[in-house]
Amino acid sequence: MKFVFAYDVQVEQTHGSNEVYHNYFDYNVWKRYLQACSELTVVTRIIELGPEQEPVNRKLSSGPNITFQAVPNLSNPIAQLTNRKQAQAIIRKQLEGADALIARLPSEIGAEAIRVAKRMGKPWAVEVVGHAWDALWNYGTWQGKVYAPIMTLRTKRLVKQASYALYVTRSFLQGHYPTKGRTIHCSNVEVGSAPREVLRDRLERIKQRYTVSGEAAELRIGLVGSLASKYKGVDIAIQAIAQLKDLNVSFHVLGEGDQSRWRRYADQLGVSDRIVFHDPVPSGTEVQKWLDKLDMYMQPSFQEGLPRALIEAMSRALPSIGSTAGGIPELLPEQWITPKGNWAELADKIRLLAASPELMQEAAVKNYEEAGQYSNEVLNARRTAFWESFAQDVRQQSRISVAKLVEG
Numbered sequence: 001m002k003f004v005f006a007y008d009v010q011v012e013q014t015h016g017s018n019e020v021y022h023n024y025f026d027y028n029v030w031k032r033y034l035q036a037c038s039e040l041t042v043v044t045r046i047i048e049l050g051p052e053q054e055p056v057n058r059k060l061s062s063g064p065n066i067t068f069q070a071v072p073n074l075s076n077p078i079a080q081l082t083n084r085k086q087a088q089a090i091i092r093k094q095l096e097g098a099d100a101l102i103a104r105l106p107s108e109i110g111a112e113a114i115r116v117a118k119r120m121g122k123p124w125a126v127e128v129v130g131h132a133w134d135a136l137w138n139y140g141t142w143q144g145k146v147y148a149p150i151m152t153l154r155t156k157r158l159v160k161q162a163s164y165a166l167y168v169t170r171s172f173l174q175g176h177y178p179t180k181g182r183t184i185h186c187s188n189v190e191v192g193s194a195p196r197e198v199l200r201d202r203l204e205r206i207k208q209r210y211t212v213s214g215e216a217a218e219l220r221i222g223l224v225g226s227l228a229s230k231y232k233g234v235d236i237a238i239q240a241i242a243q244l245k246d247l248n249v250s251f252h253v254l255g256e257g258d259q260s261r262w263r264r265y266a267d268q269l270g271v272s273d274r275i276v277f278h279d280p281v282p283s284g285t286e287v288q289k290w291l292d293k294l295d296m297y298m299q300p301s302f303q304e305g306l307p308r309a310l311i312e313a314m315s316r317a318l319p320s321i322g323s324t325a326g327g328i329p330e331l332l333p334e335q336w337i338t339p340k341g342n343w344a345e346l347a348d349k350i351r352l353l354a355a356s357p358e359l360m361q362e363a364a365v366k367n368y369e370e371a372g373q374y375s376n377e378v379l380n381a382r383r384t385a386f387w388e389s390f391a392q393d394v395r396q397q398s399r400i401s402v403a404k405l406v407e408g
Helices: 027-034 077-096 108-120 132-137 142-161 172-176 196-211 234-242 260-268 285-292 308-315 343-354 357-374 376-407
Strands: 002-013 039-048 066-070 100-105 124-128 164-167 182-185 219-224 249-254 275-278 296-299 320-323
Touching: 002 027, 002 077, 002 108, 027 039, 027 066, 027 376, 039 077, 039 108, 066 077, 077 108, 100 108, 100 142, 100 376, 108 124, 108 142, 124 142, 132 142, 164 376, 182 376, 196 357, 219 234, 219 285, 219 308, 234 249, 234 260, 234 343, 260 275, 285 308, 296 308, 296 343, 308 320, 308 357, 320 343, 343 357, 357 376
Parallel strands: 002 039, 002 100, 039 066, 100 124, 124 164, 164 182, 219 249, 219 296, 249 275, 296 320
Antiparallel strands: none
16 A cells, blocks of 8 residues: 655755655654555655755655655745646646555645545545644744735645544644544654653752752753744743843753854843854754753744654653643643743743752653653554554545446
8 A cells, every 4th residue: 555645844865866864754754654554655845965965964764665756845825826736746646656645734735735635536634733823923924924824724624624634732733623534643753762760860960950059050941943933932032041141041052044143132132152052963862962961941932733842851851841832731731831922931930940949850750751651652553553544444445446436
């Protein structure tokens, strides 16, 4: 059985080879779907690297039984007008040789693939990974704000029609994008099962910070996220740090994108000496090492599905503070949730948490235990059962169609 997976993400292909790279969509992600199908074609945007270019992404996305098909950009109105027919033709060709489609939403490529599949009578399912309104409204342009209601309504309509819908949140996205089909909540974020020693070491670090160095010891707060847009609330975090000049606090950011505007912003607020930008590292062990050097984590995002970075931080038993965006309130206690964009309350909560070793330790334990629900073992079993059920339905529909042709 062959599936097509459609989503709007940029992967990198090395010159003269079939090697494809992406730090998040690595080959382990595609293995999730290969539990239910024998072949998978990924329809997405592909950046062809030049002969001397090295990929920015370091994780191998290509592998056995996976093929990649480039589709032109559809992410803005002009591109949709000029590239839609070409994209439709490419998607149609891929679906002709496939049994079903899995489309990740919100995305223009995913939405277009569904429309083609419906016209062809191909079975399709969706993964709902984010809130279109939040993503576009907070993108930082007037075009995004204009397009936000259009994309939101379009996504709502498609999800409602889906016979199978996987949501990455427990309730947030379900409330915005309901469906009458079969559903499951299963995060697209997976973390390895962190050994108990991680919690032990974290509790010891907290204890040492207060008993050996006292409250004057440096408090290292971190955030993992792209610097390319305002989604992750980097500006809110910097504003919060500016309210804590009486504390020995440093703010560390790990993420891709242009650092210059955030450096200028920190300089304007007089906290450039407290902000440290780190070049991105591969997910997994390298990120874990980086997180283990922190004392606290914050996720002041304007939009999220279910943030991978926050779950990874929690798996390292990091006391954490997050915004009301997306599924963040499903992860953290209400005590450590702040309204989106409220830097003053974020600063207050940092101050409150930092002042109490008891609260720090309590948060460390709760976060470590909550993150355990997102271990590979727990999520893989649930996700595999869902996609296998979808595959069984696809086979059944195929048998019925063949029977009707024979009868005819």
